[in-house]
Amino acid sequence: MFVLIWLVSCVSRLHRSPTLLHLRHSRITHSLKSNQMASTFLSLPSVSPSAAQSVQDKCKDKMKSGNAFKSAFFGKDKQPLSMKTKSHGRITMAVAVKASRFDSITMAPPDPILGVSEAFKADTNELKLNLGVGAYRTEELQPYVLKVVRKAENLMLERGENKEYLPIEGLAAFNKATAELLFGADNPVLHEQRVATIQGLSGTGSLRIAAALIERYFPGAKILISSPTWGNHKNIFNDARVPWSEYRYYDPKTVGLDFDGMIEDIKAAPEGSFVLLHGCAHNPTGIDPTPQQWEKIADVIQEKNHFPFFDVAYQGFASGSLDEDASSVRLFAARGMELLVAQSYSKNLGLYAERVGAINVLCSSPDAAIRVKSQMKRIARPMYSNPPVHGARIVANVVGNPDFFNEWKDEMEMMAGRIKSVRQKLYNNLSSKDKTGKDWSFVLKQIGMFSFTGLNKAQSDNMTDKWHIYMTKDGRISLAGLSAAKCEYLADAIIDSYHNVS
Numbered sequence: 001m002f003v004l005i006w007l008v009s010c011v012s013r014l015h016r017s018p019t020l021l022h023l024r025h026s027r028i029t030h031s032l033k034s035n036q037m038a039s040t041f042l043s044l045p046s047v048s049p050s051a052a053q054s055v056q057d058k059c060k061d062k063m064k065s066g067n068a069f070k071s072a073f074f075g076k077d078k079q080p081l082s083m084k085t086k087s088h089g090r091i092t093m094a095v096a097v098k099a100s101r102f103d104s105i106t107m108a109p110p111d112p113i114l115g116v117s118e119a120f121k122a123d124t125n126e127l128k129l130n131l132g133v134g135a136y137r138t139e140e141l142q143p144y145v146l147k148v149v150r151k152a153e154n155l156m157l158e159r160g161e162n163k164e165y166l167p168i169e170g171l172a173a174f175n176k177a178t179a180e181l182l183f184g185a186d187n188p189v190l191h192e193q194r195v196a197t198i199q200g201l202s203g204t205g206s207l208r209i210a211a212a213l214i215e216r217y218f219p220g221a222k223i224l225i226s227s228p229t230w231g232n233h234k235n236i237f238n239d240a241r242v243p244w245s246e247y248r249y250y251d252p253k254t255v256g257l258d259f260d261g262m263i264e265d266i267k268a269a270p271e272g273s274f275v276l277l278h279g280c281a282h283n284p285t286g287i288d289p290t291p292q293q294w295e296k297i298a299d300v301i302q303e304k305n306h307f308p309f310f311d312v313a314y315q316g317f318a319s320g321s322l323d324e325d326a327s328s329v330r331l332f333a334a335r336g337m338e339l340l341v342a343q344s345y346s347k348n349l350g351l352y353a354e355r356v357g358a359i360n361v362l363c364s365s366p367d368a369a370i371r372v373k374s375q376m377k378r379i380a381r382p383m384y385s386n387p388p389v390h391g392a393r394i395v396a397n398v399v400g401n402p403d404f405f406n407e408w409k410d411e412m413e414m415m416a417g418r419i420k421s422v423r424q425k426l427y428n429n430l431s432s433k434d435k436t437g438k439d440w441s442f443v444l445k446q447i448g449m450f451s452f453t454g455l456n457k458a459q460s461d462n463m464t465d466k467w468h469i470y471m472t473k474d475g476r477i478s479l480a481g482l483s484a485a486k487c488e489y490l491a492d493a494i495i496d497s498y499h500n501v502s
C-alpha cells in the first residue's frame, strides 16, 4: 500500500511540474490497482531530461531506506528507467516489469531464537524438549499465568475501566510504580525528580526508544555491547543506526566472566560511549559480575565519562528479590551518574504478550529530565503513538496493592526457586554421570533463566538432531523450560554431545 501511495505522489508531482506535460492518469491508476503488474508502462510526453531528473531524484531520495523498492522502480543500475527517451518523442517509464514489485525482496532468515520454537513444533518425537525461548514453564512444562495477575485482571474487569488512549508517555500510575521498583521508593533520585520515565513496548520497545534518543542527540556516539549478548540487541541498534562494538564478557576457558577483558575494552572505547549492561541475569550466559566487580565497572565508566545503559529484563526473577536484582543500577545511581535503564515485565510478571516495560533516564537535574522526557515522547509518537493500557494497569494494580505486591513476590520467588532447583538437579546429574571428571560447577554459578553450557554449534546441533532438545546454537539453554523429571535426560544429552561431538 505504501508503495502505491508513494508512486502516486511521485507521479502527481511529475504531473504538477510546469516543465512536465501530460500524463496518462487513467492508465496509471488502472495498473496500480492491478496485482498483475507485468509489462506496465507509463507513457510520458517528452521533457527535458534535467527537469525529469530533479523530480526523479527527489523521489529517489525518499527511497534510500528501501533498496528493494529502489531497484524495483529504477532498475539495478539505479538509473531512473524513465530517462530512456524514445525516438517517437515520449519517455517511457517502466513501472514494473515483473509479476510483483516485491520480487526483489529476498526471504529474510528465521529469527535465531524464535525460529527454535518453530522447529520444536514440527518435531513429533515424544522426548522433545524446548529449551530455546526464555519463557517460564511449570513443572508440567505448561505456560504459567501468575495468580496475582489473574486477580488484578478480575479487579480491573469489575471496575469496568474504559479503553481510552493513554498519553504518549503511558499510564502515570505505572510509570511511578516502575521507577520506584527500579530505584527503590525512597531513592533521592526520585524525590529530586531527576528520572524521566516513559512506558515502552516492553523491554524491546523501550530499548528502541533509548536507541533513537542516542542516535538523535549523541550522533556518532557508539554503544558497547557484551560478547555475547541477547540476539536482539544488535538488531535494535542496527535499526536505530547507532554504531556498536563488543566488549569481552565470556571466557570459554572458565565458562565464566572475562572480567579483565571487559574492563580493558570499556577503557579502550572512545570517551563518552554508551555501555550496555545487563542489570542482572546476563542473557545468554547467566554470568553476572560480583558486587566488587560492579564497583570496578562503575569506576572505569566514570573515568571514561561513558554513559551506562542498563537492560533490566529479569528484575526479581534472577535472585527472587526485586531489590537484590536492582542493586547494580542502584549502585551506579548512588554515585551520581547519569544513566539509562530499559525495563521489562515479560518474565517477572509473566506479561510476555502484553508488551509492558519502560525506559528511564536518570539525569543530573530535574530540568534535564523534563526535556529528555519530552523528546522521548516525540520519538514514540510517530512510531506507535501511545502504549497499550492493559499490562500497565496490571503492574500498577499489583504494585499499588500491598496484598497483591506480596503475592507477586511469593510467586516470583516460586518461579526463581523452581529454576534454581532444576539447575541444581541438572548439575547433580552432570557431575555424577560424567565419569571423565569434567568440572560442571559453572552451571551452579550462573544465575537466572539461562545456562550457557559451553557447547559449540556442532554439539548444540547434535543436542537437537539426536536428542530432540531444542536450544539456541550458541549453547544456551533456558532452564525455565526444564522440569525436574527431565534433568537426567538433559544431562545424558549434554555429556554425550560434549564428549562425542567435536
Ligand SMILES: Cc1ncc(COP(=O)(O)O)c(C=O)c1O
Pocket (backbone or CB within 6 Å): 134, 201, 202, 203, 204, 205, 230, 278, 283, 311, 313, 343, 344, 345, 346, 352, 357
Ligand atoms: C536481555 C534482554 N533484554 C530485553 C528483553 C526484552 O524482552 P521483551 O521485549 O519481551 O520485554 C529480553 C527478553 O528475552 C532479554 O533477554
Ligand SMILES: *[C@@H]1O[C@H](CO)[C@@H](O)[C@H](O)[C@H]1NC(C)=O
Pocket (backbone or CB within 6 Å): 458, 461, 462, 465, 466, 500, 501, 502
Ligand atoms: C549427531 O547426531 C546424529 C543423529 O543421531 C548422528 O548421526 C551424528 O553422527 C551426530 N553428529 C556428530 C557430528 O557426531
Ligand SMILES: *[C@@H]1O[C@H](CO)[C@@H](O)[C@H](O)[C@H]1NC(C)=O
Pocket (backbone or CB within 6 Å): 424, 425, 426, 428, 429, 432, 484, 485, 486, 487, 488, 489
Ligand atoms: C537427576 O535427575 C532426575 C530426574 O531426571 C532427578 O530425579 C534426580 O534427583 C537427579 N539426580 C540428582 C542426584 O539430583
